[in-house]
Amino acid sequence: MVLRTLIIEIFIALAAVAGFCAGYLLWDTQTNWYAADVSTLGPGPENDLIRYGHDLIVNTPRYIGRSAENPDMAFAGNDLSCQSCHLKAGLQPFAAPFVSTVASFPMMVNNQVLPLSQRINSCIELGLNGRPLPDDSRELQALVAYMVFVGKGTPQGVRVPGMGLMPIGFPAAVRRAARRSGLHPALRQLPQGGRARGEAGKPGGRLCGAAAVGRGQL
Numbered sequence: 001m002v003l004r005t006l007i008i009e010i011f012i013a014l015a016a017v018a019g020f021c022a023g024y025l026l027w028d029t030q031t032n033w034y035a036a037d038v039s040t041l042g043p044g045p046e047n048d049l050i051r052y053g054h055d056l057i058v059n060t061p062r063y064i065g066r067s068a069e070n071p072d073m074a075f076a077g078n079d080l081s082c083q084s085c086h087l088k089a090g091l092q093p094f095a096a097p098f099v100s101t102v103a104s105f106p107m108m109v110n111n112q113v114l115p116l117s118q119r120i121n122s123c124i125e126l127g128l129n130g131r132p133l134p135d136d137s138r139e140l141q142a143l144v145a146y147m148v149f150v151g152k153g154t155p156q157g158v159r160v161p162g163m164g165l166m167p168i169g170f171p172a173a174v175r176r177a178a179r180r181s182g183l184h185p186a187l188r189q190l191p192q193g194g195r196a197r198g199e200a201g202k203p204g205g206r207l208c209g210a211a212a213v214g215r216g217q218l
Contacts, residue, residue, distance in 0.1 A: 021034065033162070049142050053142035053147070075139075090146075099163065103157060104159060
């Protein structure tokens, strides 16, 4: 009886030590919101749509660029890819990632409800100098599906750390040259502190066409 009690006590002590060690290792760890990987997806039409969305972002010119394989699908006015701005298919922190995009939409912009599909199309129109994808197109549905995939589990209405863009500091010589030249007004009007700012003085306004400076964020 005594031996049995001793064994139980030792087992409980070992379990407590194991739990303490596990808690210590996990203490203050954060979820990696940027680890989504389409290669882990299994077969099926829904996952095929997600994979197509990823491919559209990485190989935009092939599908909807000015030089698209199917000329009827040349919705973009140039051969930039979505990944030209949204690095690593929207999974690079501080490089306009997509991780909190779905959790942020729909949003109110100028007293109007802006759905995610419309925000994507505005990026195609302004960033790619193109025309909007039809609402019922497989391409637009695929882009939305991919953003839903990379944003799975993110807190609703909250932008996780790493979203947006890092503020950019411009050397004084660049600011002086920009003001003397015919460069874009956003550069000529840089503040003396040398930091590009978006709407309402917030750092990191996205340059996605002249009309999109500092507006709604993906």
